[in-house]
Amino acid sequence: MTGWILPVAVFALAYVLIVHDRLPRTMIALVGAGIVAAAGVVGAHDLFYSEHTGIDWNVIFLLLGMMIIVGVLRQTGVFEFLAIWAAKRARGQPYRLMVLLCVLTAGASAMLDNVTTVLLVAPVTILVCVRLGLRPVPFLIAEVLASNIGGTATLVGDPPNIIIASRGGLSYNDFLIHLAPLVVVLLAVFLLMARVLFRKDFVADPARVAEMMELNEREAIGDPKLLVRSLIVLTAVLAGFVLHPVLHIEPSVVALLGAGLLVLVSRLPTGEYMEDVEWETLLFFAGLFIMVGALVKVGVIDTIADALSVATDGEATRAVPLLLFGSAVLSAIIDNIPFVTTMSPVVAQLVAPDGPLAGETVLWWALALGADLGGNATAIGASANVVVLGIAKRNGHPISFWEFTKYGLVVAAATVLLSLPYLWLRYLI
Template structure:
């Protein structure tokens, strides 16, 4: 009965989120309340379990970075960057999109995609406001790029951290194995952007002329605060990159950075808390509880085990099946809990495969499938939810299906490119 209840609640809540019949935060929290009320999970599983509970590392990483961005916004640096980007692109919306997409992808590899989205979204909103165009296509394109770019490194996408820990893979392992395919995927993304977002690049020439006449340096309002933010952000980024050396989780680094910056800048609570996306944080909490119920009742493990058993001991079949299943399921249930559940099963498969290159390919197929699959729907990755939350708060709501129509195309493209890469590198050329 618990299994049926967990599945029913999740499916109903997911349909409500997808159809937008009710606000997605309300649907997620109601679903979480139901699985608790029905006894599918208890408070211990929800609040204290790493496997089935709320991922507090994600929640507090978001909270810390939202506070930092809230303080940083007061400096005027986002306006500066927006004007700089628009002028470098000569006011062309297409070139602006490509520039911001590349910046987002590269930054996502060395920070994490959620942090990058929090930093790039205000810039995008300002650029589009200056040019008098809708920011929606740009925000969607950037979050798609963040999930692709974050695939390149251990710290770029949260599922990679889980995989690296389980498989003993280092930052350099990810960079050497994932960066080549990510570079190919980014080129492909840039090529299809004009088609995927066709009709989104019309601009009034007068607006372009106005932007080109602006002096970006005049946008900086508080140089002293900007220096403080730069120092704190540099320390935070160093903490993200060296988290395995410092033994500090990214969430702790973000909270420390937020606390130090608030103290240094003497920013008032009403100012730095105004930038916190409380609805997004609550949505994540509700979603984690519902997915935790599926994990607790064994639903996700059963699905993953069925996929693993279908390989018949063939390493290439296993790699391709893991890639496809991971892309599909990660897009539906969020890639963090999916990878947490799937990684022990992949570890079992790895032990049964004699060829080291074939065995390693299983881990890379899981990473590629989960990270690229995060682009499939609006709830497939943490960065998606954060970006949609920002867009809604700024008055540019992006519907579940508007995102998914674009995301499904990019997911299909990236997975189709990843399959021959895995075959060529780990089977044909190994």
């Protein structure tokens, strides 16, 4: 227990500083990681080679590969095309535009994954909002919340789902059958909530709307040949993601291969596509993984997980709400990827043939819903949140921890609460 003091203190202080939003979050994460490493809490092997306590390189390189692909795509003018197309379909009406972008984001997050989706959609959102004289921040927050909701529906939609599927022996169709119906309802509820949550920002500049409606989106495409090549490579990358259960090639490897191939066929100068790499975001993730890894190493996360296991007392009716709400709360505080990595073995033990809750697969769905939806609560609860904050800051529209959380917390609470009656009615009653 005494070994807990330093890593818990460092993580708590880092979290407070990130919430306070006075210092760069990347600096806070790296300094915190440096302290636990220098103190010997985690060693070189723990940091760089352990999948339980080290940096999750799959996440880092997945992001890097997709950022490079987005950087090449930007050179084609496709984002300007999509911005004009979306604004014209919404007829310049802010709420209608938000609904359109959120539905597209949620759908794409279910088919691909939420991190890839926000990397592609966020630049479009910023462009269209600037064109219409709207503040991009509410639209970016709404989109990332929608991406986390939509990503809950499928195995590839949210990184924690991949971990859960691996531990639980669950298929792509299992997620579709058990979670997709609920996600459709949750997305509809969220869109209604967005009308109220962001109502003060639904004011566009009529003159800019008129100008936008006069534009021809096809004229925005500056390099049609590069666009065709980019879309072919992107399609191949997305197919690689979807076929992961068959090909057994990690999404990070697929993204890096796609990025390398696209760089090769585009023949663009290195600086043009590397400008879109969010190095600060990647370093922030690295630091966060190390600090959470230190908590795993000294047994803090395991103790929390074991306490949840004991508290279920072999009763599914008690285990489901405890796991659902417990996962939501903890995923809001730490990134849901390391949390699910630690918690999934506990659930596997509970539902094993000789476990206290043998055969109760509803526990996997409670874990997935709690982790995925709870990740919406704070700015660092899910990978997609961190990525969008990085893109927003880079483009001159910074989103503070509290600005995100005041919306995310309400949406997370509502969606998690709605998930409980669904789980009870479908699986327990």
